[in-house]
Amino acid sequence: MPLQGDLSEFSLPDIIQLVDLSKQTGAVHIVGEMGGRKVEGWIYFRNGQVISARLGRLPPLEALYTLFTLPAGSFIFEEGADLPPREITASNEAIIIEGIRRVDEWASLREKAPSPDTVFGLVPIPGERQAEIALEPEEWRVLTLVDGRNTVADIAERSGLGEFRTCQILVHLREAGLIQEHEVHLGERLFEELGRIAVENLGHSARVLLEDAFRRQGIDPKGDATPEQVQAACNVFERSIALLVGPSRARRLVEGMLLEARRIFGETVWDGAVKR
Structure with a gap:
């Protein structure tokens, strides 16, 4: 039976120690929630020693220590996982000591800490x-x-x-x-984040097309917006850019924008309002 369970019952230090004792090679796949967002990370082992970690775009060591602060989540050890080169050189013992220190400090910091969505x-x-x-x-x-x-x-x-x-x-x-x-209106945040994706892929002229799509759907950058309005605006934007870059590339870009909108609204709100 593979090593698997819930972090609320089996802590990360326990997992590292168990993999260390058994000298296993593979990766622990962790899925949890942080600040209301789903997160997915990996901790890689070679012969029981932690060699790297992945969590979003964080550097390996910071990704590892951030995983320590997850309050709950599921995990499973996967043998045969593709391993990256060794990017973490600290010993397992040093990692556990620092990870526990971070958890303790995070507990005391949490009262003052802003929420992940604070601007x-x-x-x-x-x-x-x-x-x-x-x-x-x-x-x-x-x-x-x-x-x-x-x-x-x-x-x-x-x-x-x-x-x-x-x-x-x-x-x-x-x-x-x-x-x-700083108080940020939902319409403003959506336009900024979706605009960033559009500009990164198509250049600054894409922002003008997106602004027009927002305006045509009645989205006020200084006010609120609904998931339905955002989906409709993205559809308008897709039709506009399809003439420039082709339907396939336009669809891929808009799919990425819709994923970002889903993240901003929250999965529950978005999925409850938008038809797939």
Whole structure:
């Protein structure tokens, strides 16, 4: 019987120790939820030693420690999984000690930590205070991503620091008076995120076509939007760009945009409103 179960009953340190004792080679596949979002990660072992981890776009070591903070989830050990090269050199013992420390610190930080969907903006700083601000490189990395649009989850992923370290820094920046929570309307966030995908694939002219599609479906960037409106706007956008890039490429791009919209609305809300 394969090693499998639930993280609420069998912790990650237990899993690592068991794989270590049995000197197994393979990968632990973990599926859980973090901040209301489904997450899927992998921890890779060679002869019982952790060699790498995957979670979104996080670096291997940060991906590993972020998986420690999952409150619950399912796992299964898969023998014969394709292994990446060794990217984590710390011993299993050191990994477990640091992972447990992160869990303990996360528990105390959670009361102050913003939710994954929180958006921060910069606070105007009087000129005489600027000279007093001394930030570490990681803090600057996070601060440059605070733009009134990126959510905490976006910053955690794009900075490569993970949710734990990102929240630590954001709490510090907020207490230092450098950032503040920023109210973002759903229409604005949808346009920014879907527009980013469109521009990355088609260039800046795609934003104009998307804006027109939003307008034709009555989506106000300063107001709310429904899943049905967003799906209809994406269909209008697809027909527009199909003339430029062909139906197949247009469909693939819009499918990616709809997946992002589903993430923003939440799977339950989106699936309950949109017909597949």
